[in-house]
Amino acid sequence: MKRLLPFIIILAVLGIALVSAWYFTRTIPPSTTAAGSQSQQPSSRASQAPQTAEPVANKGAPGAEPAHVLGPANAPARLEEFGDFECPPCGLFHPILVEMHKEFGDKLQITFREFPLVPTHQHALAAASAAEAAGIQGKFWEMHDLLYDRQKDWKTEFDVRPVFEGYAKEIGLDVERYKRDSVGDYVAKRITVDGSRGHSVGVTGTPTVFLNGRKVPFQSLPADQLRVLIQREIESAGKR
Numbered sequence: 001m002k003r004l005l006p007f008i009i010i011l012a013v014l015g016i017a018l019v020s021a022w023y024f025t026r027t028i029p030p031s032t033t034a035a036g037s038q039s040q041q042p043s044s045r046a047s048q049a050p051q052t053a054e055p056v057a058n059k060g061a062p063g064a065e066p067a068h069v070l071g072p073a074n075a076p077a078r079l080e081e082f083g084d085f086e087c088p089p090c091g092l093f094h095p096i097l098v099e100m101h102k103e104f105g106d107k108l109q110i111t112f113r114e115f116p117l118v119p120t121h122q123h124a125l126a127a128a129s130a131a132e133a134a135g136i137q138g139k140f141w142e143m144h145d146l147l148y149d150r151q152k153d154w155k156t157e158f159d160v161r162p163v164f165e166g167y168a169k170e171i172g173l174d175v176e177r178y179k180r181d182s183v184g185d186y187v188a189k190r191i192t193v194d195g196s197r198g199h200s201v202g203v204t205g206t207p208t209v210f211l212n213g214r215k216v217p218f219q220s221l222p223a224d225q226l227r228v229l230i231q232r233e234i235e236s237a238g239k240r
Contacts (some may be wrong), residue, residue, distance in 0.1 A: 059213070060200035063113050064190035068140050070101055071109035076237030077212065077230045079108060082115040082198045084206040085127035085147040086155050093207045094148035096223045100230060107234050112144065114194040115206050123160045126182075128191050130164040133182035134173060142171040 081097065083090045101110055114132065116124035127147050134143035146167045147154075154163045168178040181187055198208070202215075209216040212233050220229060 061197045062193070063111075063197035064193045068112045068135060068144070069109060070111075070141065072106050073109065075107055075109035077104065077108045077233040078111070079230070080111045080113060080210045082113045082194075082203045082206060082208040084115055084117045084121060084124045085131065085144075086121035086124040086151065087117060087206045088151075090207045091148050091151040093209075093221055094145075096221065096226065098145075099223055100226060103227070104230060104234070108230060113198060114191045115198045115203060115208070116191065116195075117206060121155075123155060123157070125191070126160050126164065127154075129182045129187050130167070130178075132187040132190050133178050133184075134168060134171065136181050136186070137173050137177065139171050139173055143167060146171065 079097075079100075081093075083093075097110060100108060114128045116128045118125050131140055131143045131147060134140050150167075154160050157163055164182075165175055165179065168175050201210070207221070209221060211229055216226070216229060220226060
């Protein structure tokens, strides 16, 4: 029996190892890799009907305050966009949002959050800084609109600083103050805080849009489909 004891111990150890391996393969889910930040690309539309917004998202981390907002706080439809000024899909979405703002007026509130995709877009951070610096002088939306309207003009420039300084002068900013603010800590912190909020609610690409706290599917961002989703929110609020 003593001669068999070592073999018995070895067999017992092997048995335990096999059982442990079987257990862990059943209880540990396959590992996943987080998607890198990127501009979203349109999916092919199988139907023209807008998809319903996803369930209410986690409120997430707070963004920069005061936020850049168009429309009243009590608007029945509240849209929050995470955008990158150099992102081509964001550039295409900009006129759609302008159209929605004109169409729905005080029934729609729009909030813009900075989410520059660096290093994918080489000038995205500079553009975000330009918009935030303009915001200090009360001209965020003027700079926001110029950056999107002229995206194709500046995105291929080697140095965008003189271009953005020209925009600052065009919209009536104190250019020297703008230049200081655009590289200051306050602007950098606002961009960082907006980015943290984006990551906390699962933003990985731009544009990402939430409507009353629910993520809008990217394929529902064209005007004809987004209009229906906004109208639904307004009608739903009227029934409550």
